[in-house]
Amino acid sequence: MDAFARDLGWAKLQMSLTRRWCEALPRLDGVRLACSMHLDLKMVVAVETLLEKGAAVFLATCNPTTVRDEVVAYLRERGAEAHAWKDMPGEEYASAIDKAVAWGPTHLCEMGADLSAAIHERGLETRVKAGLEATGSGIARLRSLTPRYPIFNWDDLPIKEGLHNRWLVGLSTWQSFCERTHLTLHGRRVLVVGYGLVGQGIADVARALGGTVTVAERDPARLLEARYAGWEAGPMSPELLARADVIVTATGVAGVIGAEEVKHLKSGCFLLNVGHVANEIEVGALGTRREVVPHVEETRPHGRTVYLFAGGSMANLTAGWGDSLNAFDVTLATMVAGLGYIFSEEGAGARPGLHPLPRRVWSEVAAAAAGV
Structure with missing residues (x-):
């Protein structure tokens, strides 16, 4: 067993909340999810399941220095499309955003709002139904726009901001x-x-x-x-x-x-x-x-x-591995719960604009993590 397979197996073993919420997702045939996010080992646990459930996935990074090339290679083998590699130059980073938007996503999962900013600032045509945003800097960018589809803010949640950030x-x-x-x-x-x-x-x-x-x-x-x-x-x-x-x-x-x-x-x-x-x-x-x-x-x-x-x-x-597996398990399970919501008729049918992710979507993750 190579080092990547060993580390991924250990991550899956330790991230039981994420696996639980992934398993609860319905079939996702017809979903085209474009992601702009950190492409590190922990993300595999969620993205691999999305692919197994039938979603098409395009991977771009929100930060070239945090890309793990072995992660991108593994997810490509599982069926994802990607334009990302560690320390990719600025012009390629910008090209990845263009490629992701041109790919025709129906949903977005973002950390930094690069995809939504490109769509709105350039007046691009889009068939995006709904999106998720995970960062304070991304929320600040979105507040300067007039979103044409619902975007759900999960940065300000107590189990994200209050745990991960704090x-x-x-x-x-x-x-x-x-x-x-x-x-x-x-x-x-x-x-x-x-x-x-x-x-x-x-x-x-x-x-x-x-x-x-x-x-x-x-x-x-x-x-x-x-x-x-x-x-x-x-x-x-x-x-x-x-x-x-x-x-x-x-x-x-x-x-x-x-x-x-x-x-x-x-x-x-x-x-x-x-x-x-x-x-x-x-x-x-x-x-x-x-x-x-x-x-x-x-x-x-x-x-x-x-x-x-x-x-x-x-x-x-x-320079490191970011959050511990057990702590990021809460964060990633929350993201998966949010994705399940934007894939639903209720989430995709919300009015255009920036909204908080509803409490009922993430409160079960909190309860499970707290053991209550």
Whole structure:
């Protein structure tokens, strides 16, 4: 048995909730599902079942750095169409979105809203009946559009946002950092940029692992929340940047660490990003990059050594494996439940626009995960 087959077998064994909700799906003949999402091992558990149930599936990625080529190859063998590979260049990434839309999907499963944005911003003809969106950045994009079909937001659910965002991103990010760098956070000053749910988890785990944590937040309400939680916190400033040994961006804002911020970084500082796409750190402002160990690059802006982790892309999935199997089992079972809903007459028949995924669709997943 090769390593991929072994790992996939273990994932299936551990992801019992996802398998349960997959088995409950009806036959899906006639469904054409286009996906723009992270193509890692855990996704196989759901996509393989969709294919077995009769759906046609087109796979595009929402982030080229998180693609696992062996996953794409395996799902192609099972019948999926795909235009995705690890570190694919920008023009091919854009081409994948075009190909997915031209393929004629009836339903969408997205992380970042690339497909829906392309359809609406370009005024493309579409036969899409309904879609799912899983990320805060995607929801922000969709709110600037006037959707022509129903799109269901499952990012804001307590069993997605309240579990994955709040607890798992922080844990898996620091696991990846420690494993790849062979360092710990003991004695290191960690600056967490952004105090949303992801930033909260990043801060908590950093402290648990021995780091001395400071929070940079520009929103007054979140800044106040950080201080009430006991963190030293303030707006981004040269002083906060200059003190930090490790800086983590968790904002969803492009260029939050740009050329001006780079001027203030101390020698030996690490830069990490946990945002959905690789634009929170302006990598170009760091100058020439030289890999010193896998997923760690040395740069020399302003004559100081600064280490870039995971190329400035999503740290926990680019340099690591992301959420644990048991935790992501809840997330993926929720996605499958959402897909079952948009495949139904009720979901596909909803009025055009952005809607929360109905509570009754995901509450059974929550109950099963909680054992009640």
